[in-house]
Amino acid sequence: MKKKALALLLTAAMAVSLLTGCGSAADKQGTDTQEGTTAENTNTPEDNSGTTDGEDSGKELSGTLTIWSSGEELGRFVEGFNAIYPNIKVDITVVPNADFLAKLTPTLSSGQGAPDIFTGESDYVRYLVESPYWEDLKQEPYNVTQYTNDIWKYIVSVGTDSNGAIKALSWQASPGSIMYRRDMAQEYLGVSEPEDVAKLLGSNADMLKVAATLQENGIKMFASWQDIWNMSFSNRDSSWIENNTLMIGDDVLGFMDMAKEITDKGYSLNVDPWSPEWTAAVESTDTFCYVLPTWGYQFVVKPAADTTKGKWGLTTGPVPYVKGGTWLGIYKDSPNKELAWEFMKYVTCNSEAQKAYAQQYGEYVSSASADEALAAGEGEEVLGGQNLYEFYNSQMLQIPDNKMSPYDGVINNAFLSAAKAYTTGALSKDEAIQQFKDDVASSYPDLTIE
Amino acid sequence: MKNRQHYGYFFILPYFLIFAVFGLFPILYTFFLSVYKWDGMMPKVFIGFDNFKRLLTDKYFYLATGNTIKIWLFNFIPQIAAALLLSCIFTFNRIRGMKFFRAAYYLPNLITAASVGLLFNLLFNGDKSAVNYILVQSGILKEPFAFFSSPEFTSGLVSYIQWWMWFGYTTVIVMAGMTTVDNSLYEAAMSDGATKMQTFRKITVPLIKPTLIYLTITSIIGGMQLFDVPATLTNANGDPQKSILTTTMYIYNQGFKSYNYGYACAVSVGLFAIIAVLSVFSFRAMRRRGDMYDE
Numbered sequence: 070m071k072k073k074a075l076a077l078l079l080t081a082a083m084a085v086s087l088l089t090g091c092g093s094a095a096d097k098q099g100t101d102t103q104e105g106t107t108a109e110n111t112n113t114p115e116d117n118s119g120t121t122d123g124e125d126s127g128k129e130l131s132g133t134l135t136i137w138s139s140g141e142e143l144g145r146f147v148e149g150f151n152a153i154y155p156n157i158k159v160d161i162t163v164v165p166n167a168d169f170l171a172k173l174t175p176t177l178s179s180g181q182g183a184p185d186i187f188t189g190e191s192d193y194v195r196y197l198v199e200s201p202y203w204e205d206l207k208q209e210p211y212n213v214t215q216y217t218n219d220i221w222k223y224i225v226s227v228g229t230d231s232n233g234a235i236k237a238l239s240w241q242a243s244p245g246s247i248m249y250r251r252d253m254a255q256e257y258l259g260v261s262e263p264e265d266v267a268k269l270l271g272s273n274a275d276m277l278k279v280a281a282t283l284q285e286n287g288i289k290m291f292a293s294w295q296d297i298w299n300m301s302f303s304n305r306d307s308s309w310i311e312n313n314t315l316m317i318g319d320d321v322l323g324f325m326d327m328a329k330e331i332t333d334k335g336y337s338l339n340v341d342p343w344s345p346e347w348t349a350a351v352e353s354t355d356t357f358c359y360v361l362p363t364w365g366y367q368f369v370v371k372p373a374a375d376t377t378k379g380k381w382g383l384t385t386g387p388v389p390y391v392k393g394g395t396w397l398g399i400y401k402d403s404p405n406k407e408l409a410w411e412f413m414k415y416v417t418c419n420s421e422a423q424k425a426y427a428q429q430y431g432e433y434v435s436s437a438s439a440d441e442a443l444a445a446g447e448g449e450e451v452l453g454g455q456n457l458y459e460f461y462n463s464q465m466l467q468i469p470d471n472k473m474s475p476y477d478g479v480i481n482n483a484f485l486s487a488a489k490a491y492t493t494g495a496l497s498k499d500e501a502i503q504q505f506k507d508d509v510a511s512s513y514p515d516l517t518i519e
Numbered sequence: 520m521k522n523r524q525h526y527g528y529f530f531i532l533p534y535f536l537i538f539a540v541f542g543l544f545p546i547l548y549t550f551f552l553s554v555y556k557w558d559g560m561m562p563k564v565f566i567g568f569d570n571f572k573r574l575l576t577d578k579y580f581y582l583a584t585g586n587t588i589k590i591w592l593f594n595f596i597p598q599i600a601a602a603l604l605l606s607c608i609f610t611f612n613r614i615r616g617m618k619f620f621r622a623a624y625y626l627p628n629l630i631t632a633a634s635v636g637l638l639f640n641l642l643f644n645g646d647k648s649a650v651n652y653i654l655v656q657s658g659i660l661k662e663p664f665a666f667f668s669s670p671e672f673t674s675g676l677v678s679y680i681q682w683w684m685w686f687g688y689t690t691v692i693v694m695a696g697m698t699t700v701d702n703s704l705y706e707a708a709m710s711d712g713a714t715k716m717q718t719f720r721k722i723t724v725p726l727i728k729p730t731l732i733y734l735t736i737t738s739i740i741g742g743m744q745l746f747d748v749p750a751t752l753t754n755a756n757g758d759p760q761k762s763i764l765t766t767t768m769y770i771y772n773q774g775f776k777s778y779n780y781g782y783a784c785a786v787s788v789g790l791f792a793i794i795a796v797l798s799v800f801s802f803r804a805m806r807r808r809g810d811m812y813d814e
Contacts, residue, residue, distance in 0.1 A: 119603035171775040174559030202558055340645035341664060343756065345637070347645075479776050486758050493668040495760055508756075511579055 107194045131156030137173065137184040140395060141164040145426060146240070146416045153415070157408050166190055177202045177400075185403040186187035186413060191227075191235060192478030194396045198228060199475060203398035204406065205234035211410055213238070224435045226471045237398035238417035240426070242363070242435045243273055244464035245390035246383040248370055249358040251453055254382075257286045263384040263455065272387045273327055280336040288357050291337040292350040294328045294492070295485055297358040302481065303390035303469055310474040311469050314517040315509050317502065325498060327486045332412045332492035352377055361391045363433040363461060371431070371451050379453045383460045391469040433461050440465070476513055483508035553784035563781075570785035583759060583769040586674065590749070591763065593678035594685070599734070601682070607719065609690075609777035610697045613794060621694070623705050624687030633679060636751025643667060643676070654741065667753055670762030677749050681742075689734055696730030697723060710718030732805045736798050743794050746771065766790050 112427050121277035136143065138161055147159045162171050170193055176183045177200075197203060197248070206213035213235050217225050221242050228237035247270065255261035258269060258279065270276050280290035291297065306318040331337050338356060340346045350356035351373035359365055370381055397416070399409045417435060419490040426432065431449075433439060440458050448454035474480070487505035490496040496504060506518050553570055574580055605624070609617050627635075642649050646663035651727040654660040666672050700723060708718045724731075756772065757764025770790065774783030792808040 095569065168775070170778065171559070174778065178560050202560075213768075225687050283754075338645060338647070345641055346647055476777075482756060486754065486756055489668075490760055491760070492666060493759070495668065497669075507578075511577070512772070512779070514573070514779070514782075 070514060073462065083236050097346050127156075128156060130154055130406050130408060130411060132405055133158040133160055134186065134405055134412055135184040136161045136397075136412075137169075137187040138162070138395075138397070139162055139164060139169045139190055140315060142241075142347045142395075142430075142432070143188065143397070143416065145430065146412075148421065149422055149425060150415045154408075154411060157411070159412065160366055166192075169193075169198075183400050183402065185405045185409040186397055186399055188395050188397045189390070190478075191243075191394045191396075191473065193475065194227060194237065194394075195473045195477070198230050198396075202401055203236035204401050204403075205236060206238070206399070206413075207233075207235050211408075213418070216414070218436050219420055219438050220418070221437055221465050223391055223468055223471055224319075224394070224396075225464070227293075227394070227473060228428050229399070237396035238413070239394055239396045240416045240423055241394055242433055242440075242461075242465060243391055243393040244433070244461045244468055245303065245359050245360070245392060246364040246366070246464065247360050247386045247458065248366060249382055249384055250356075250380055251375070251382045252380045253283070253288055253335070253357050258292070261382070261461070263382050264383070266384045267386075270386045273323075276386065276426070276515055277330060277336070281334070282330070283357055284334065288355050289336060289338055290357045291331060292359050293340055293342050294331040294337045295342050295489075297327070297331075298324065298481070298485060299362060299392040300360055300388060300390040301415060303392055303472065305472055308472040308474045308481045309477060310516065312517075313517065315480075315506065317505075321484070322498075322502075325491055325501065328488050329492045329498075336414050348373065360386065360389070362476035363457075364393055366452075366457060367430075367432055371449075374451045378451050381452050382455055383452060383457060385464065389464050389469070391464075391468040398406070410488060427458075431457075437462075437465075479512050480509055483512070523702065525547050532795055542730075549784045549787050551784075552781055553788050555781045557780045558742060560778075560779040566781070570782050571788075573782065574785050574789050577768060579761070579764070583757070583764045583766045584790075586744055586757070586763060587743055587765040587767075590674060590678050590681065590745060591739070593658070593675065594681035595735075595738050595742060596807070598682050598686045598689050598738075599731070601686045601698070601736075602693045605686075605690045606693040606697050607723075609694060611715075611787070621687070621691060624690055626687065627684045628688050630684070632747030633751050635748060636683070637794075639680065639752060670760045673753065673759055674762045677745075677752065680748050681754075684748075685738075689738075690773060692730060692734060693727065696727035700726045723731065732802060735801050735805065737796050740794055743767075743790065743797070 072384050098345070126379050134157055136159065138144070141163055144161045147515045149160065150159065151157070151487040152320065169188075171191070172337065178487070188195075217238075220238060224242055225235060228239070229235050247266075249266060251261040254266050257508065259268070260266055265338075269279050276290070301320065304320070306320050307316045309316060332339070338346055338350060346475070348369060349368050350359075352375060360371065374381060397413060399413060400407060403409055416498060420438045422441075423434040423436040424442055426445075427434045427439060427443055440462050444456055444459035444462050446458070448456040484505055487496070487501040487508070490504065491498055491501035509516065510518050549792070553561075554565060556566045556569075557559040557563040576724070588666075607612065609621070614707055640648075643651075644667075645651070648663075648666070650666070651663040653661070655663055687762055704722050704726075705718055708722055713721070744767050745765045746767040749757065749765055750771075751769055752763065753759070755768070766786065770783050772784060772788045773779045
């Protein structure tokens with residue numbers, strides 16, 4: 070039985086990352102393939118080191134910086150950073166997302182062995198931003214506001230707490246898209262260019278109309294209706310929690326009805342996101358689109374597209390949206406704040422460094438000027454020559470305000486689980502809503518639930 | 520000469536040190552935390568027995584415990600039956616390739632739960648899963664069946680996976696028990712005209728009772744802590760309709776997803792009590808009918 074207990078521990082992490090459908094799981098899955106495919110790319114961040122600020126003092130700073138990150142990506146900045154600051158050793162520990170807070174919080178509350186910098190994923194970043202453990206970067210000596218003009222507003226707003234202190238920033242941004250198959254659009258809808266397809270998807274009702282047309286031809290519109298939640302989540306009337314009360318608006322109930330219709334009429338594959346069949350739909354002959362933000366392209370479509378290379382396109386649905394992301398901040402009692410700030414500045418505020426990073430790894434970044442510069446570059450082969458930066462830049466200007474709450478990860482899971490029970494007919498709508506409320510009450514007993 | 524007698528303590532000291540740090544301390548700390556409210560970050564707040572009051576009226580705790588017991592029963596009974604049957608076949612007959620079969624039965628035990636979860640996902644999850652494909656193509660089903668939307672199927676599948684992973688282990692242990700039974704007892708019974716069934720019921724089973732007690736108790740402890748397979752099979756919340764939410768998954772979700780450490784500890788204490796009661800109960804039940812240990 071000891072063996073069982075051990076297996077339990079070891080699998081716990083894998084279990085959760087395998088089954089939670091959000092950007093973090095994608096990050097881990099995608100990283101390996103991503104590194105493999107870009108190895109031949111010679112454009113390393115060092116090429117740009119000459120133009121970064123702070124280079125004069127670079128050699129004077131020395132020491133070791135401890136960082137806890139929930140993904141591998143942050144480590145990709147270290148090489149470029151060390152080209153400017155050769156005497157700062159950056160020590161990054163990757164803690165799986167599912168265990169991240171569980172490992173971090175006891176360390177923070179005891180103050181023993183806490184890292185100088187730690188990350189926070191979108192599922193719980195608001196929890197960390199509102200807790201007192203990240204430095205306020207608006208204060209001396211950081212004065213982060215001199216850099217924030219170039220960072221997409223949304224990124225800054227997520228990292229800003231209710232008192233206006235800027236606690237965290239990110240190197241990435243994750244505006245939304247509908248990733249669709251150009252060939253199927255051409256064949257069954259008569260158009261293939263993103264602008265034309267977007268016109269057909271102008272409202273939820275229009276999307277369902279297109280789904281019906283595709284259905285007649287044996288094509289499933291969506292890989293999973295749960296993907297659409299990425300879009301609806303960002304466009305809710307209110308955050309999940311307002312004044313310590315769980316908010317279930319009409320828009321949320323409307324989403325349940327749409328999910329029910331999609332399931333009843335067979336417009337989706339009937340699988341959860343990140344299941345093997347969902348991932349395999351990239352290369353399918355009968356699945357039309359994924360409703361996913363930037364990371365969906367980077368971690369789902371791009372690595373898997375082989376025979377479908379050039380057949381993908383990015384377009385917009387009824388509403389622009391944003392979902393996911395990883396933020397980072399400086400621990401308030403870190404003894405290495407100066408070094409930590411230099412690293413954080415390099416990763417989140419340095420347009421050149423982000424541009425080099427984006428060129429190498431194809432990730433959409435938080436610096437508006439870097440994204441604009443990249444929009445002028447070449448397009449993606451998988452997307453039939455479409456430039457993803459150009460597309461996402463236009464989305465970034467329209468995305469709604471941040472509606473994140475500290476408990477989004479758990480609440481989203483509970484909601485999707487209840488919605489699914491409704492779509493399969495296991496529960497009535499009222500029962501499903503009651504189950505959702507009960508689940509949230511069980512997870513967060515201090516919330517008011519009406 | 521006197522000093523010598525203390526050396527023994529040094530030799531057993533490492534075990535007790537490790538046990539104190541990794542075994543005893545966490546247990547005591549769990550009891551300690553169960554009377555606090557703590558999210559891991561903010562200071563702990565002493566709330567007395569509030570967590571236990573909540574536990575007694577928590578429908579999810581009862582649901583999870585019921586699920587766990589159900590999954591365990593539907594796995595354990597077939598497991599013991601299969602183990603006894605296979606052990607009899609292997610022990611009382613000369614089977615060619617017996618060692619091969621024994622190893623093959625044991626093999627699923629070595630596969631990690633994450634791989635098992637993925638494997639059964641490929642088999643059953645979605646309209647285009649392997650099993651749906653076969654059933655639809657062969658005309659048995661007209662429409663693909665949503666296996667993972669059926670609570671009964673999913674719960675049964677977890678029992679089956681547990682059976683499949685553990686019946687080989689149980690068989691090996693039962694066989695080891697059977698080989699210790701003195702052959703002359705069987706010979707004596709045979710010459711008295713006992714049938715095979717009678718020798719099995721009157722000789723084999725009573726004599727391997729210690730083995731069966733051991734298996735039952737370890738299986739209860741392991742079964743009540745079931746986590747890995749149900750957590751990897753669906754969304755880790757025990758879907759569909761929480762049919763495979765086990766008590767340990769509930770503890771994990773309360774502790775490491777919602778950060779109610781205090782309440783998670785209270786649920787752990789509850790689980791501890793259940794396991795203790797079940798273990799004593801099964802120990803008693805097995806002993807009562809036997810005569811080996813009775814005075």
